[in-house]
Amino acid sequence: MATNPAPLYKVTASPEPLKRMVSRIKKLNPGDLIKIHRGGYHHLALYIGEGYVIHLAPSSEYADAGVSGLKSIAQSIATVKKEKLQDVVGKDVYHIYNVLDNQSTPLPTPDIIQKAQSLVGTVLPYNLATRNCEHFVTELRYGTPKSQQVQLSGMTFYIRIILYS
Template identity: 40%
Template sequence: MPLEGVDPKDGDLIEFMRDLFQHWGIYVGGGRVVHLTGQEGFSCFSSAFASTAIVKMEPLETVAAGCIYKVNNKYDDKRRPLPQTKVVRAALEQVGKRKQYSVTSANCEHFVTELRYGESFSHQVDIAKTYFALGGLSFVLALGVMAAFSSLRNKQKQ
């Protein structure tokens, strides 16, 4: 189920909204998407605990699997996309290949950004790392405050 105004062009990044994350594919024309996925084909998340995934070309609606999706070339304002024909050709050349997979360094978003921009990166991984770091920092600060209060209370009892 696409969002309003979804009219993908060859080489566009397609973002599929899953429950806990986003899945990414690259539109190659004819209603088809090339994406990095697990054996089950639902998303790269099915490969989260495996070290490899496979590149598939499937109909856009099959990859969406009832989820909302949209064209999201969100990096175009910061990076110059490669020519559409080069992006599509490179994507099609990957179909059927088994690739190394890592949630943090070689996931489906890394795969499509490499194809579109010639550079692999994942904003959702960067966000997760930031939240993880902030969560860890908050935990350490909370421990420090509790230790300070405990120390103060022990001094007051003496």
């Protein structure tokens, strides 16, 4: 039996009526991971409530970055930022991404939020393969850094080597 994926949400270029924005925010819970589809890669953030997220952002990461966000490959540091969800998402599609909940128990929400808030403004080492935005938010939510994106891209690379060798 197939399960339906989490609903995708899209912030449009024109301002939404406040009522629709508030109802969209109500679907998010503090501590939820948000996956933002940038076209070629995904950026992840932690929803902390009241329309704000905390995320690890190399200088090349910004709303609607698209392919230019791939410049993060060359980045070695990134800053922990607290920003409005709408400002981080821009026109990109996003959805709740708590996919590791079936493998790991999330930490208590107050602990997740407190740790995230304590890191805002901190400059951290950044590495696309070992310490990216997904590692950052999964460590906050579960206590262990993991990146499905890196694992899947590594698997794809490995399969390509096997198929084309």
